[in-house]
Amino acid sequence: AQRVTQPEKLLSVFKGAPVELKCNYSYSGSPELFWYVQYSRQRLQLLLRHISRESIKGFTADLNKGETSFHLKKPFAQEEDSAMYYCALSNSYGQNFVFGPGTRLSVLP
């Protein structure tokens, strides 16, 4: 069965500290992996996807097929990174999206 897990409901770090939001998935086949972010009072939006291999707002995520993980990382957290983060997957045709339960990141001053 397709499933996305995010073990941390809440993650608190201090400004300037490294942050890693964990995401694991189960999928039969080759999924596309995404991170979506929801800032306070803003709509849910795409942060990054694994096929782009790009860094957005200092965040990166590496797909580890062996560990079926897609952890989101940033070396130095900023207060404006505080938000709700969702890991998600789809098939290669952009169908059948599955979302994880989300991790709320709180960056403390």
Add this chain to the structure above:
Amino acid sequence: DGGITQSPKYLFRKEGQNVTLSCEQNLNHDAMYWYRQDPGQGLRLIYYSQIVNDFQKGDIAEGYSVSREKKESFPLTVTSAQKNPTAFYLCASSILGPNTGELFFGEGSRLTVL
């Protein structure tokens, strides 16, 4: 201004009443989706549609109904059969095709049943 528009933002309903949430997109996207967002449960798929006049049940379709008479519109009706309708509802759309997957979301509609 392109995007997805959901209305109303806030809605109150008495028990036993049906209510319809509107979702319109002018992005010319093929697919449209309705999700329910509850704290600690992430986004759960209610219904989706990949083409006009066709739609499929998601994981939690019971107590909900949809229609897709036009490409740009995908209204969701929360019926009185939905046992726990108080929630935040998100509509999304996407292009279908290889390596195109990205969901574009509306601002959401918060339904409260009194």
